[in-house]
Amino acid sequence: MEYARQVAQEEGVSMNQFFVTAIAEKVSALKTEAFFRERAARASEYPGDALADWLAASPHVPPMPGDELPPGYSD
Secondary structure, eight states: OHHHHHHHHHOOOOOOOHHHHHHHHHHHHHHHHHHHHHHHHHHSSSSSSSHHHHHHHHHOOOTTOOOOOTTTOOO
């Protein structure tokens, strides 16, 4: 509780506002998780490997300026 009070003070909000914001963030995270679970379930319904087919149909062009991987990056 003391840490929550300290964070609220650092953020310049009341404890009530801090808690309301924290709850809203948690609800948003749960809704996002549910959205992606639902999307993943639908994706598995498609026959074959639709993602691999889609990627294979994508053009093979170099990345646009600013979209390059950072130097020294490896998978």
